[in-house]
Amino acid sequence: MRVHYRFALACVVMAVAAALPASAADASLDAATQARIEKFDKGPATINVSSYPDKLQDYYQLFSQKCSQCHRLSRPVNSDYVLPEQWGRYIKRMMYKPGSNISGADAKKIYDFLVYDSSVRKKKALDAKLQTLPPEERTKQQQAIKEVTSKYK
Numbered sequence: 001m002r003v004h005y006r007f008a009l010a011c012v013v014m015a016v017a018a019a020l021p022a023s024a025a026d027a028s029l030d031a032a033t034q035a036r037i038e039k040f041d042k043g044p045a046t047i048n049v050s051s052y053p054d055k056l057q058d059y060y061q062l063f064s065q066k067c068s069q070c071h072r073l074s075r076p077v078n079s080d081y082v083l084p085e086q087w088g089r090y091i092k093r094m095m096y097k098p099g100s101n102i103s104g105a106d107a108k109k110i111y112d113f114l115v116y117d118s119s120v121r122k123k124k125a126l127d128a129k130l131q132t133l134p135p136e137e138r139t140k141q142q143q144a145i146k147e148v149t150s151k152y153k
């Protein structure tokens with residue numbers, strides 16, 4: 001009886017999982033995260049990169065293509081992530097999602113683009129965020145930013 005019950009339960013769980021649309025509306029996310037993400041999604045879905053270094057304008061194209069496969073590009077465009085550490089961690093998280101089709105080389109280019117973009121377009125938020133960090137961590141993040149921006153001078 002008990003085994004049957006477990007089997008039935010497993011079937012129900014699998015049926016529900018299969019019925020879910022393959023969208024980025026993730027039921028496993030808590031309400032606060034869900035609300036935060038929805039706000040990002042509603043914002044602009046493009047970045048004016050006309051003043052960015054040429055190479056980073058190319059990487060913007062890669063970012064636009066790879067990071068709009070499961071949700072609108074507006075999600076990362078309006079994200080409150082600004083630190084290299086946040087982008088590094090999140091790009092990895094997205095990369096390991098099934099079907100992401102993001103290679104290690106892609107991830108590095110997208111990382112450079114997002115770190116550079118945060119240092120320009122989100123400079124105010126980035127500076128404010130850096131101020132909240134303990135000195136050692138702040139120095140580490142500032143060095144990581146410099147490492148990227150100095151490549152594209």
Ligand code: HEC
Nearest residue numbers: 024026066067069070075076079091094097098099100110
């Ligand atoms: C395979 C599908 C997929 C791809 C490709 C993808 N994402 Fe996502 N993304 C998701 C899902 C699902 C979520 C919901 C939150 C989670 O699972 O982390 C999400 C959430 C996000 C968030 C919001 C996180 C938060 O909590 O504030 C950001 C920012 C983001 N993605 C950036 C990116 C970037 C940058 C790329 C390209 C490197 C990318 N995504 C590519 C599926 C994807």
